[in-house]
Amino acid sequence: MQSYPLVLLGVGGVGRALLQQIVENRSAHADRFGLRLNVIAVADSSGAVVSNGSELDDQTLLEVVALKSGKSKLAEHKLGKAGGDPLKILQSLQFNSANSQSLAPVVVDCTATAGTVPALLYALEQNSKVVLANKKPLTVEQEVYNRLSRAGLTTGAQRLDRARWETTCGAALPVIVTLNRLMLCGDSVTKIAGTFSGTLGYVMTGLQAGKKFSEVVREAHRLGYTEPDPRDDLGGVDVARKALILARGMGWQMEMSDVTVEGLYPLSMDGISVAQFLEATTSLDEYFATKVKNAAKEGKVLRFAATVENGKCRVGPTLVSVESPLGRLGGTDNLVELTTRWYNPNPLVVQGRGAGVDATASGVLADVMELAYTK
């Protein structure tokens, strides 16, 4: 049995689900793939639970899951050590030399902060590998993206397969792997267009069904489909991060400030309370009703899409043909169209659930398993 060590940064929803899936899949991984994932450390912002010997046993992992489900901190666990700096935690493991593990561990980032960047770069320098569910490190400066992904670097050959970040765009949907394959074979990707937010999909589907903007936003908020402050979804910044990751994956060199973001509400509505915002959404009802009506006259529908094309990366309400894959999409599923030399005029389409901690964790686990097989 091959053993593959793993360090997990971030034990919020996705990280917790990942630990659970690692425990659940022990026998399948052993039977089918002859492989055992050894979790040697788990960290949150309070500190880390670190194995004394070779790995944390299943009981400890499930204790960590229970602890975090109860909103407690890892530092409170009996094996917990205080101090949440991910770089210091990795350095303390000394995994490349003194540690008894022969393989450098894969470092899995399930946090939602760019504060893990030094730790991730350190891991790669130590000949380790990284898996990111966290978009932030890939959307800071281009140079950091390049070092993490090795894309676009002639010296990148040795490290191309040292990083995975499938779940940063559309959860576990095979978007990044598909884009990477198109880049590998030299197909020329001319356009990527997609929806990357179930929440915004719900809102746009409601608008298309004739609901008022205020009505559908309040409904989504009441049902818990949006963040506590719905502007965090409606503003489109999270979608913009995904668009930037896709553009960079196409080999483009650009920054977040180069992404054009048109949210579903004007900036003037940023300075008020959530309750006031929800109240004020009625002022946008007519605007969106007109937009939808005008679109229909041209045989088009309104989607909240990311579009990467002709050197430009744009996120916002977008008119698409009612006959296109994006136009036929309804509900909360994500959908990505990739138009290339060989997929033209009809794009290559990937569609399905693009959110949820369990689905996302399953994609992280697939990334880890793929890396376990690339020496």
Add this chain to the structure above:
Amino acid sequence: MQSYPLVLLGVGGVGRALLQQIVENRSAHADRFGLRLNVIAVADSSGAVVSNGSELDDQTLLEVVALKSGKSKLAEHKLGKAGGDPLKILQSLQFNSANSQSLAPVVVDCTATAGTVPALLYALEQNSKVVLANKKPLTVEQEVYNRLSRAGLTTGAQRLDRARWETTCGAALPVIVTLNRLMLCGDSVTKIAGTFSGTLGYVMTGLQAGKKFSEVVREAHRLGYTEPDPRDDLGGVDVARKALILARGMGWQMEMSDVTVEGLYPLSMDGISVAQFLEATTSLDEYFATKVKNAAKEGKVLRFAATVENGKCRVGPTLVSVESPLGRLGGTDNLVELTTRWYNPNPLVVQGRGAGVDATASGVLADVMELAYTK
């Protein structure tokens, strides 16, 4: 620059397009990935063109492309050696020991015969890797599939990343990679349903549009969308091979004889000439018109689909909801729905061009490049 040796078996449409893409992508592969694909031998059923030194240069590769475009045989090339047994060709390369290459080459099978099986197994034994565009080796006995794919074997850990066969189902569409990721993470795939034939897609779209069966078949034949004998498409055996590869990819152990195939014409029409067959298709017009009409009454449409579910693998005309991804599909694109624990009730969907030598070759090239990065 890392160099990666490659042996190509089969220089028909896909193999020829692959050689052309390798030459075209030289600088992109060098710049972006620091990698050079060195073609050391190319074989067809007549013989092989084998490099004397380290690799065949671009001029020789383009000569081979020109030769095969002109329907000539490789044995006729000035570097050609007669004798088309792929096993003997590989053995003569002695690539694992005496050859100057430090890496064992990837062996790419672009033939359409199961006759390559001994060569492919030999290559794996010699610590080489294999890429298949050829469905046949994966659809003979289960044991051969297992040895080629290493799926389901506890001793498979070391070799999981020694074989790729993405283009056997839906050309370069990311179907196998998606299925493999679902298997790796332990998601439970409960159903795969898809269309895997542009020709049959064309026929079914015609039927749905109210055309007569005889009319749409004759049209497809006249336009060259079908094989010279359209029964080769309409019978569904090629789709059945793809369904078997998917079922085996789900970990099922089954043989071609376990796949239920319902073609678009009765067996009694097998013994006649192509002209007689095309004439006789009128006898099926009413049957299909009724089928389509009855489907519509239930809110359904008729697709020629492969369905892998509940231990059964079936290929044939299939009723699907007009609201499902398969139901909304029109034209010649392929579409695959994967229903799993996490993609449920809405499946994960992959859609796009599922045929064409250039698109297929691009998928083969992506497979080769992925393997080049898995030591």
